[in-house]
Structures are given as C-alpha cells and as structure tokens.
Amino acid sequence: MLFIMKKVAILFGGPSSEHEVSVSSAKNILENIDRELFEILEVFITKEFLYEIEGVLYNEQKGLEEIKRRNIDIAFPIIHGAYGEDGVLQKKLEELNILFVGSSSKASSLAIDKNKTNEILDANGILIPKSFVITKNNTEHGCDYPIIVKPINEGSSVGLFKFEKDVDFKNSLNEIFKNNNEMLVQEFIQGREFTCGVIEKEGEIIPLIATEVVLTKGEIFDYDAKYTSGGCEEITPANVDEETMKRIQNLAVKCHQIIGCKSISRTDIILKNDDLYVLEINTIPGMTKTSFIPAEAKACGYSMKEIITILIKSAK
CATH class of the missing domain: 3.40.50.20 (Rossmann fold)
Structure with a gap:
C-alpha cells in the first residue's frame, strides 16, 4: 500500500x-x-x-x-x-x-474570555475565584484584598497585577488600563498552584501528569515568572498523593469537555485546603522546550515527536 x-x-x-x-x-x-x-x-x-x-x-x-x-x-x-x-x-x-x-473558533473564543469561561464553569459546579469585570469608568469590585487584576482575554499571564490594598489599586489604574478597556478583578486564592494538560489521542481524552508551579521570585506567576530564568520552579510530576493528582487530572478533563476544547488544552488550578479552584483554560498552550506540555508529556512517556504526531492526527 x-x-x-x-x-x-x-x-x-x-x-x-x-x-x-x-x-x-x-x-x-x-x-x-x-x-x-x-x-x-x-x-x-x-x-x-x-x-x-x-x-x-x-x-x-x-x-x-x-x-x-x-x-x-x-x-x-x-x-x-x-x-x-x-x-x-x-x-x-x-x-x-x-x-x-486545536479547538474550534467557538471554543477558542469562549476560552480566551476569562469572564465568560468563569460563568460557564461556575454554572457547572466548578470552583472559581470570586470575579468582577471593571472598566475605566467603573472600577468598583466586590473582592476582599489581596486581589489579582488581569486582562479578560490575554494569555501567558500578560498584564497581571496583584494588590494588597485598595489605595495601591486605585493609584495604579492608569497602568492597569494602559492596554485594555476592561479588566478582570479576582480574589487572590492563597494555595498551591498546578497546571494540567489534556490531549486527545485517537478520540480519547487523556489527562497528562500535572505540574506544580512554585514561585522563586516575585509574588505572582506572571509573564516574567514564566519566561525569566529562575522565576519559578516547575515540578513535574507534581509532588502530591495519587488521589490529589487524579482530582487535578479529572478537573482538567472536565474543563476541556465543558468548554468544548479539541486536540489539546491546559488548565491552571489552585489547591486551597482541600478545594480545587480553576484559574483559566489555555487552548493553545506553549510548546517551547521549557513549556509545561512537553514536560508533562515526557512524564507520561511521550517524546516530543510522539506528542506532535498525536496532536496532528487529532485535527478535525
């Protein structure tokens, strides 16, 4: 043949x-x-x-x-x-x-909009941080401090801020709205941060081994922490018990399904006490040499060549 x-x-x-x-x-x-x-x-x-x-x-x-x-x-x-x-x-x-x-235009446009995604996840019983949309003309929100402020539709933790006090937030409004007319304010969840990839192989949705993200510089996992050497420590597999790993993986799969993702996604999660909160869902996660997906795939026994082949064969 x-x-x-x-x-x-x-x-x-x-x-x-x-x-x-x-x-x-x-x-x-x-x-x-x-x-x-x-x-x-x-x-x-x-x-x-x-x-x-x-x-x-x-x-x-x-x-x-x-x-x-x-x-x-x-x-x-x-x-x-x-x-x-x-x-x-x-x-x-x-x-x-x-x-x-990758995901359809419909699922992609939904996942990039953190506010709409949060509404859908919340409606499906998934824990999310308390969230409010603010604009240049209306900066009121209902979150207790500390808070996280981030763009509604950016990835790679671009434009991410953390404020401990209202006065600091108010004094930073010009910087906050420098590139966006709307922003999302969320309560800061103090806990352990994880990220978990999901792939589709021959029609089956498969969670990868989760990664724990431990900050070594700064207070938030922003763009600099992600892409600056020494900004954070990424532990793959995450140092958790089998039950917690399974819970994180199942939550990532559930988010993938609820949003209607295809081929691949990666969900960012916070563990606080015994509760898992979803921060966001990425439909085109990074595939650099130092990105999470290659590391998680390797922990599952897939080479980079194999994971690329699986993704290409998942195309619809």
Missing part, C-alpha cells in the same frame, strides 16, 4: 504580545516533528498580519488562499493570545474547510 505523507502547515508568530513565545513553540515543534510522516510548510505571521511563506510575503487573505492552493491537509496553529487563540484564525480556517489542530 502506497504511503502518502500528510502536508502540514505550521502557523506561528502573530500580532499578540506572545509573538516571541509562539516563535519558540514553533521552533521546538519544527525541530521534533516526524518528517517521515509529514511534509511541512512553515507559515510565519508577522505582527502586521503579513503571511511569510517560503520567503514571499502575502496579505492575510492571500496568505490563507496560498495555504489552500498548496493543498495543505492540516493546519497547526501555534499562535498564542490574540488572533491565534481567540478563534479569529480558526474561523478563517473553518471557512476555507482546512482541517486544523
């Missing part, structure tokens, strides 16, 4: 503040993808929405048409934050009938 290689377009870069993380994720994927199974087309998307394909620049529409013209079998978006993780790119791929790795 003749074996025909699948043509896969890796889409990376993008306009968001997580552009560099996306490039690093794509680099790791391109270094580890099984080139005996897949023929690769690199599609670099600039911060100005230009598509660079084999050295030629296209506007967005022409770039998408070029991907379609080349008879790509599967698109693999690895663009974090705006455009790649908010459902915009997924909607365009759906309209062109291009199969892709």
Whole structure:
C-alpha cells in the first residue's frame, strides 16, 4: 500500500504580545516533528498580519488562499493570545474547510474570555475565584484584598497585577488600563498552584501528569515568572498523593469537555485546603522546550515527536 505523507502547515508568530513565545513553540515543534510522516510548510505571521511563506510575503487573505492552493491537509496553529487563540484564525480556517489542530473558533473564543469561561464553569459546579469585570469608568469590585487584576482575554499571564490594598489599586489604574478597556478583578486564592494538560489521542481524552508551579521570585506567576530564568520552579510530576493528582487530572478533563476544547488544552488550578479552584483554560498552550506540555508529556512517556504526531492526527 502506497504511503502518502500528510502536508502540514505550521502557523506561528502573530500580532499578540506572545509573538516571541509562539516563535519558540514553533521552533521546538519544527525541530521534533516526524518528517517521515509529514511534509511541512512553515507559515510565519508577522505582527502586521503579513503571511511569510517560503520567503514571499502575502496579505492575510492571500496568505490563507496560498495555504489552500498548496493543498495543505492540516493546519497547526501555534499562535498564542490574540488572533491565534481567540478563534479569529480558526474561523478563517473553518471557512476555507482546512482541517486544523486545536479547538474550534467557538471554543477558542469562549476560552480566551476569562469572564465568560468563569460563568460557564461556575454554572457547572466548578470552583472559581470570586470575579468582577471593571472598566475605566467603573472600577468598583466586590473582592476582599489581596486581589489579582488581569486582562479578560490575554494569555501567558500578560498584564497581571496583584494588590494588597485598595489605595495601591486605585493609584495604579492608569497602568492597569494602559492596554485594555476592561479588566478582570479576582480574589487572590492563597494555595498551591498546578497546571494540567489534556490531549486527545485517537478520540480519547487523556489527562497528562500535572505540574506544580512554585514561585522563586516575585509574588505572582506572571509573564516574567514564566519566561525569566529562575522565576519559578516547575515540578513535574507534581509532588502530591495519587488521589490529589487524579482530582487535578479529572478537573482538567472536565474543563476541556465543558468548554468544548479539541486536540489539546491546559488548565491552571489552585489547591486551597482541600478545594480545587480553576484559574483559566489555555487552548493553545506553549510548546517551547521549557513549556509545561512537553514536560508533562515526557512524564507520561511521550517524546516530543510522539506528542506532535498525536496532536496532528487529532485535527478535525
């Protein structure tokens, strides 16, 4: 029987503040993808929405048409934050009938909106921090201090603040609303922080081994803590008993299902006393050499090459 290689377009870069993380994720994927199974087309998307394909620049529409013209079998978006993780790119791929790795435009646009996600999780009996949306014109909230303030629709803990007192919060409003008109205020949950990936393998939803995140610098797990050397310690597998690990994994699977995620997701969780609170759900988690998913996959016995193959085969 003749074996025909699948043509896969890796889409990376993008306009968001997580552009560099996306490039690093794509680099790791391109270094580890099984080139005996897949023929690769690199599609670099600039911060100005230009598509660079084999050295030629296209506007967005022409770039998408070029991907379609080349008879790509599967698109693999690895663009974090705006455009790649908010459902915009997924909607365009759906309209062109291009199969892709990851969640649908509907699930992506839901998961990126932390407020809407919280409402749905709460309605399904999942614990979330007490949350309020604030605007430049209305900064009132009902949380006791300390509080966390973060954008409603950003990833990688971009634009994250922690305030111990109301006076500090009020004095920082200009900085808080520097890049956003709306922000989310949440009660600060003091506890142990975990993150747990979920993959779909041959139609089965499988939780990965959870990671515990221990801060070694600063007070919050923000962008700097994630991507600065020595900002945090990531312990995979998390140092918890078997029952707690299973609870974390089951919660990650439940969130994946409730939001309607596909292929992959990663859920951030806080354990306080004996209660598990969900902080957020990521539909395109980082795939850099130091990201959680590769480490969790390795703890489950998957190589990076194997996890990439599983994800590509999950495309719908």
